[in-house]
Amino acid sequence: MGLVVQKFGGTSVGSVERIQKVAERINRTIREGNQVVVTVSAMGKTTDELVGLAKAITDRPSQREMDVLLTTGEQVTIALLSMALQQRGIKAHPMTGWQAGIHTDDVYGKARIESIDTERVRACLDQGEVVVVAGFQGISPDGHITTLGRGGSDTTAVALAAALQADRCEIFTDVTGVFTADPRLAPQARKLQEISFEEMLELANLGAGVLHPRSVECAMTHGVPLVVRSSFVDEEGTWVKEAAQMEEVWNVRGVAHDLQVARVKVLGLPNSSKTLTTLFSRLADAHINVDMIVTSEHARERIDVAFSVHENEWESAKEVIEGLKDELRYLEVLSETGLAKVSTVGAGMVTNPGVAAKMFTSLSEANIHIKMVSTSEIKISCVIAKEQATRAVKELHRAFGLDVEEALTAVPS
Amino acid sequence: MGLVVQKFGGTSVGSVERIQKVAERINRTIREGNQVVVTVSAMGKTTDELVGLAKAITDRPSQREMDVLLTTGEQVTIALLSMALQQRGIKAHPMTGWQAGIHTDDVYGKARIESIDTERVRACLDQGEVVVVAGFQGISPDGHITTLGRGGSDTTAVALAAALQADRCEIFTDVTGVFTADPRLAPQARKLQEISFEEMLELANLGAGVLHPRSVECAMTHGVPLVVRSSFVDEEGTWVKEAAQMEEVWNVRGVAHDLQVARVKVLGLPNSSKTLTTLFSRLADAHINVDMIVTSEHARERIDVAFSVHENEWESAKEVIEGLKDELRYLEVLSETGLAKVSTVGAGMVTNPGVAAKMFTSLSEANIHIKMVSTSEIKISCVIAKEQATRAVKELHRAFGLDVEEALTAVPS
Numbered sequence: 001m002g003l004v005v006q007k008f009g010g011t012s013v014g015s016v017e018r019i020q021k022v023a024e025r026i027n028r029t030i031r032e033g034n035q036v037v038v039t040v041s042a043m044g045k046t047t048d049e050l051v052g053l054a055k056a057i058t059d060r061p062s063q064r065e066m067d068v069l070l071t072t073g074e075q076v077t078i079a080l081l082s083m084a085l086q087q088r089g090i091k092a093h094p095m096t097g098w099q100a101g102i103h104t105d106d107v108y109g110k111a112r113i114e115s116i117d118t119e120r121v122r123a124c125l126d127q128g129e130v131v132v133v134a135g136f137q138g139i140s141p142d143g144h145i146t147t148l149g150r151g152g153s154d155t156t157a158v159a160l161a162a163a164l165q166a167d168r169c170e171i172f173t174d175v176t177g178v179f180t181a182d183p184r185l186a187p188q189a190r191k192l193q194e195i196s197f198e199e200m201l202e203l204a205n206l207g208a209g210v211l212h213p214r215s216v217e218c219a220m221t222h223g224v225p226l227v228v229r230s231s232f233v234d235e236e237g238t239w240v241k242e243a244a245q246m247e248e249v250w251n252v253r254g255v256a257h258d259l260q261v262a263r264v265k266v267l268g269l270p271n272s273s274k275t276l277t278t279l280f281s282r283l284a285d286a287h288i289n290v291d292m293i294v295t296s297e298h299a300r301e302r303i304d305v306a307f308s309v310h311e312n313e314w315e316s317a318k319e320v321i322e323g324l325k326d327e328l329r330y331l332e333v334l335s336e337t338g339l340a341k342v343s344t345v346g347a348g349m350v351t352n353p354g355v356a357a358k359m360f361t362s363l364s365e366a367n368i369h370i371k372m373v374s375t376s377e378i379k380i381s382c383v384i385a386k387e388q389a390t391r392a393v394k395e396l397h398r399a400f401g402l403d404v405e406e407a408l409t410a411v412p413s
Numbered sequence: 414m415g416l417v418v419q420k421f422g423g424t425s426v427g428s429v430e431r432i433q434k435v436a437e438r439i440n441r442t443i444r445e446g447n448q449v450v451v452t453v454s455a456m457g458k459t460t461d462e463l464v465g466l467a468k469a470i471t472d473r474p475s476q477r478e479m480d481v482l483l484t485t486g487e488q489v490t491i492a493l494l495s496m497a498l499q500q501r502g503i504k505a506h507p508m509t510g511w512q513a514g515i516h517t518d519d520v521y522g523k524a525r526i527e528s529i530d531t532e533r534v535r536a537c538l539d540q541g542e543v544v545v546v547a548g549f550q551g552i553s554p555d556g557h558i559t560t561l562g563r564g565g566s567d568t569t570a571v572a573l574a575a576a577l578q579a580d581r582c583e584i585f586t587d588v589t590g591v592f593t594a595d596p597r598l599a600p601q602a603r604k605l606q607e608i609s610f611e612e613m614l615e616l617a618n619l620g621a622g623v624l625h626p627r628s629v630e631c632a633m634t635h636g637v638p639l640v641v642r643s644s645f646v647d648e649e650g651t652w653v654k655e656a657a658q659m660e661e662v663w664n665v666r667g668v669a670h671d672l673q674v675a676r677v678k679v680l681g682l683p684n685s686s687k688t689l690t691t692l693f694s695r696l697a698d699a700h701i702n703v704d705m706i707v708t709s710e711h712a713r714e715r716i717d718v719a720f721s722v723h724e725n726e727w728e729s730a731k732e733v734i735e736g737l738k739d740e741l742r743y744l745e746v747l748s749e750t751g752l753a754k755v756s757t758v759g760a761g762m763v764t765n766p767g768v769a770a771k772m773f774t775s776l777s778e779a780n781i782h783i784k785m786v787s788t789s790e791i792k793i794s795c796v797i798a799k800e801q802a803t804r805a806v807k808e809l810h811r812a813f814g815l816d817v818e819e820a821l822t823a824v825p826s
Contacts (some may be wrong), residue, residue, distance in 0.1 A: 016469040056429040058500040060599050065499070066760075068507050069492035071487035076463070079482035080470050080477040086478070094481050099556060143512060143533075278591070 002167040003125070005027055006159035007039040007135065011174040012046035012231035013077050014127050023084035025147040025172070026130060030090065035125050037164065037364045039135040039157040040081055041071025041331075063108035067137075067147045070096065074134035074153070093129040095120070097137030097145070102156065103140035104146045107237065109144065110287055111138055113144035113155065116163040133160065151212020158215040162222035169204045169224050171211060172231040175240030178203065178210055180402040181255040185393045188403040192238050195253065200226075200240045202255045205291075216240065252355065253346040257377075257393050259290075259386055262314035262341040263372065265306040266321055268331025271297060275328060279305060286320050291341075292374040302331075306372060308383055311337050328341040339371065340389035343381035344396055356380050362399035368392050415580040416532075416538070419441055420548065421569035425644035429455035435644065436497035436531035439543060440586070443503065448538050450577065452548040452570040453494055455486025457552040464651040476521035480550075480560045482684055484510065487547035495545050501725065504542040506531070510550030510558070513542060516677040517551035517559045522757065523700055524559035524822040526568065527575040529738040533771050546573065561746040564625020571628040575635035582637050584624060590651035591623055594668040594816040598806045601736070606649070608666065609656035613639075615758045615792040616669045618704075629653065654781050656760055665768065665813040669792075672799055672807050674752040675727035676785065679734055681744025684710060687740060692718060692734075699733050700724045704754075705787040705794065715744075719785060721796055724750050752784065753802035756794040769793050 006029065008022050015029055022040075029036050050069050061069075082219035083257035101117030122250065124131045135153025148155050154171060161169035168305040178200065181189040195203075197220035204213040211227055219226045219240065248409050269275050276295070283290055292308045309317050314337050321333055327368025342363075349355045359380055372383035384392055397403055419442065421435050422467075442449050447734040463482050467474040474482075491507035498505035508693055516528030529670055537544045548566025553559050561568050567584060574582035591613065594602040608616070610633035617626040632639045632653065641652025682688045689708070696703055722730045727750050734746055755776075762768045772793055781804065787798035797805055810816055 016466065019470065050814075051487070053429065053493060054496060061496045064496045065492045065507055068495070068509075069489060071490045075485045075488070076466070076482060079478045082465060082478045083467060083470045083474045092478075094478055096558075098483075293792060329540045343563070345613075372823055378558055 002034045002140050003164060004034045005037045005039065005166045006172060007153055007170065008041070008172045008231060009153060009174070010041040010044050010047070012083065012172050013040055016080070018231070019043075019077070019084050022081060022172075023090075024086055025231065026085060027088055027090060030130065031352060034167075034297065037121060037125070037131045037133060037160055037166070039153055039160060040074060040135045041135050041153040042070075042078040043080075045074070045078055046073040057133050063084040064144060067108045067111075067145050070147055071134065071145050074136055075333065078132045078134045079248065084301045085130055085132070085311070091127070091129040091134055093124045094132045094134075096137035097156070098135045098143075100131070100160070100250065102133075102138035104140060104148065106140035106142060106144060107287060108144075108146055111140065111150035113138060113159045114405070115149065116159060118160075118163050120290050121160070121164065122333045129244045131330050137190050140214045143402045148214075151214060154215035155165050155218060156214040156224065158222075158224055161224045162218060165226065169219065171215075171226065173210060173228060174231065175228075176230040176233055176235055177228050178240070179254065180258060181393050181397045185257065185390045186255065186397040188394075188397055192253065192404070193236070194239045194241060196347055197240060197242065198378055199253055199345055199347055201329075202343070202376065203254055210219060211240070231376050252344045252349065254344075255393050255400070256343045256345060256404065257389050257398045258341045258402045259389055260311040261308050261383060261386075262311040262317075262337035263308045263335065263339055264314070264317050264321060264337075265304065265334040266328075266330050266332075267334065268302045269305060269328055269410060270330075271301050271303045275303070276305065278328060279324065282324060283307075283317060283344075286316055288317050288320065290317075292372055292383065294372055294374070306339070308339070308372060311339075338386050339383050340386040340392075340393045341381050342389060342396060343379050344400060345379040347378050349378055349380070351392065358399060359396065366391060366395045368395075415447045416450070416577060417447045418450045418452065418570050418574040418577065418579045418582045419585060420566055420583065421454070421585045421644060422566060422587070423454040423457050423460070423492075426453055426494065426583050429493070429642070431495050432456075432490070432493050435494060435585075436501060436503075438502060438644065439498060439755050440501055440614060443543065448532060450544045450546060450573055451494065452566055452573060453481075453487060453490040454566040455675040456490055456493075459486040459489070459508050477557060480521045480524075480558050481506045482750075483560055484550040484558050485548065487598055488547055488823075496543070498543055500502050504540070505545055506537045506542040507545045507547075509547045510569070511685050513544070513573070515546075515551035515572070517553060517558065517561065519553035520700060521557070522558055523562035525554065526551060526561065526572045529572060530577050531573075534577065535571070558575055561627075562581060562806045564627060567628035568631060571631045571635075571637055571639065574637045575631060579637065580705065582632065582639050582648075584628075584639065584641045586623060586641060588641075589648055590641050591653070592667065594718060595670060598670065598689040598803045599668065599810045601807075601810055603815070605653045605666065607654060609760055610653060611656060611791055612666055612760050613653045615756070615789065618666055624653070636647060644692045645816050647721070648822050649714050665757045665762065665815065667757075668806050668809045668813070668815065669756045669758060669801050671754045672797075672802055673682035673724040674721050674754050675724040675730075675733060675750035675798060676721045676748065676752055676796065677727070678717060678747040679741075679743050679745075680716060681715045681718045682718060682741055683743075684714050684716045687719065688716070691741060692737065695733050695737060696720075696730060699729055701730050701733065703730075705785055705796065707787070721722065721752070721754070721785060725750075744782055752794050752796050752803075753799040754794050755805045755809060757813060758792040758793050762791055762793070771812060772809065775808050776805060779804060779808045781808075790801045800816070 104111035495505040517524035
């Protein structure tokens with residue numbers, strides 16, 4: 001008998017009819033002889049509606065209270081899904097985050113899971129129950145309700161799978177797997193049968209949107225086999241696993257994009273070792289996730305620093321930097337939003353030095369201006385204007401031979 | 414410095430604008446130099462919407478899961494109200510039932526508060542915070558979320574006031590106080606300045622709807638001074654207190670009604686001491702609240718028993734009785750719904766034997782047929798057809814001199 005953790009996102013549980021379908025899907029997994037723990041998100045647009053209510057009350061709702069508010073969304077889903085399972089004769093047991101023993105730190109809105117006390121979940125599994133856990137939420141050391149932030153339900157699922165040493169973690173979503181690019185932008189995009197944790201991590205971080213990077217990180221660290229599959233179509237998904245030899249086969253495995261990028265440039269900073277430490281520590285203290293960082297020395301005593309952030313954090317980032325004016329004595333701040341990031345990802349890229357050149361050439365031939373570049377062993381990212389993103393993705397998908405059908409058949413499985 | 418518990422019902426927090434008004438009201442109480450604990454219900458129609466979702470999933474949602482579902486309603490309100498208070502510079506601290514230490518039994522949907530661990534609430538009050546507690550909910554000994562059932566938020570407020578030894582408990586509602594009858598049925602009805610716990614209890618039990626009987630019971634037991642007042646109009650409400658000498662002044666203090674009454678008659682039961690015990694124990698086991706009970710012996714060996722229940726419990730009550738067919742070997746069950754109960758209440762009634770006669774006369778002169786009668790020291794109730802209820806309330810209000818303006822000025826205060 002296997003132990004499977006299944007996660008169903010907001011679209012998958014977006015209506016009463018879909019919740020019934022999810023119950024059917026779980027039922028099938030049980031009939032195949034598995035113990036099942038389910039993690040769910042809030043129904044469809046619930047979170048947006050709750051945020052709307054908060055914004056109607058105050059421009060700056062405090063995050064602690066936002067967490068109390070938002071966690072009701074998943075609580076509704078665990079109740080309804082449990083009822084749907086019980087109607088099918090399945091013993092289902094709904095649990096909120098705190099009931100499932102999900103202990104987090106107290107960074108409201110972006111809490112990190114510190115530990116999971118699985119006693120209660122295990123006791124229910126031992127009694128033959130399906131445990132339905134509210135994703136995205138936990139409890140702080142002081143007993144406050146917390147949320148894990150964006151993509152938190154994926155993280156809940158993977159962390160539960162790790163803590164329970166589950167045989168696999170299945171992430172059900174509205175797409176059938178991980179694609180070589182977003183099919184909405186690049187219709188030629190194709191589904192991968194398998195991808196390495198590292199590649200998935202780059203894709204997730206780059207806004208591929210299928211899996212949250214924190215959940216991929218957690219799966220990689222604990223070696224949880226992960227599969228991304230569709231809630232609506234019954235077909236094989238994409239397995240996310242330890243890297244095989246696939247990197248020899250392709251340079252570029254996929255093209256990712258992120259349409260919510262903003263950039264801040266700090267000009268004329270004092271060129272001392274303390275400058276960068278101060279700058280990025282303060283941004284970290286404000287829980288702002290900085291993505292790309294570019295520095296340039298333009299005279300011996302002064303440097304410029306540019307960094308990109310999610311557009312939602314643009315205002316906060318600017319505030320932090322402005323607050324550092326006296327301390328860092330820089331000359332000027334420039335900032336810009338309405339940007340996008342397009343990236344090529346592939347474990348084989350490190351041994352193929354031509355990839356960067358090919359990427360820059362293909363973007364420049366398409367008259368797309370590159371504002372910022374960042375590279376890692378397995379990815380190259382370029383920041384460009386948001387309105388050029390779709391064209392860039394299509395262009396890169398074609399340029400790196402991902403449009404070609406034959407490439408897919410060579411996927412090692 | 415006083416400690417005040419304030420409760421705001423679903424209508425009072427029915428919209429963002431109303432939540433802002435509630436925050437203003439609380440702010441005023443704080444500025445008057447009080448510590449404040451607030452209890453709130455779910456916003457307006459939220460509970461109905463959640464019930465609708467559950468019914469769309471399954472005809473018979475299990476009560477445990479219903480409680481998980483319904484408690485999200487109050488959780489939304491505590492978050493929003495806390496934000497509204499914080500926006501006014503007030504330190505507000507939202508707490509769910511379990512966070513506020515409200516321990517109940519595990520009768521889901523109708524749980525009773527067993528104890529309140531006030532440590533966390535007190536710690537917040539000591540730090541100058543306003544504590545905003547989700548009404549209607551608690552936690553079972555096994556750590557499951559429970560709800561207190563109808564009128565549960567009133568009970569939460571009074572129980573908190575008792576546990577915290579608050580100076581008063583203010584129940585804010587959509588009416589300005591306790592009236593001599595429902596003004597929607599009897600336009601001549603007038604507001605009382607003061608009423609005894611006992612009278613209020615009868616009125617509450619009789620469907621006056623302003624306060625839930627459990628909350629009045631709890632206030633009476635613990636001597637919590639209670640005031641019912643309007644969330645919308647700033648005027649003195651009605652104080653519910655220990656009885657004064659008011660009973661000498663009036664026979665009848667008010668006319669109450671309940672429009673959701675059903676009746677079950679069990680005919681030809683064996684006339685043994687065990688019969689009634691069995692019958693009503695089984696109904697209690699099924700958590701059915703039986704209201705009026707009438708028995709009649711029509712031969713030495715057989716008795717008939719008739720009882721009334723809330724119309725929502727009519728089906729369940731019939732099921733229980735039908736399940737007892739073999740055990741009790743009665744002859745027949747007759748049942749009827751679409752009934753109402755009208756009652757006259759007053760602490761002075763016990764010393765005025767003419768009240769019952771006057772009530773029966775005035776109903777019979779209005780051609781209203783009385784199906785069942787029940788009396789206590791301070792009330793007389795008659796079950797009648799629902800469609801005659803409005804006429805009956807008006808008739809009794811007039812007959813007992815409650816229409817007369819002078820009567821009100823004599824209220825002891």
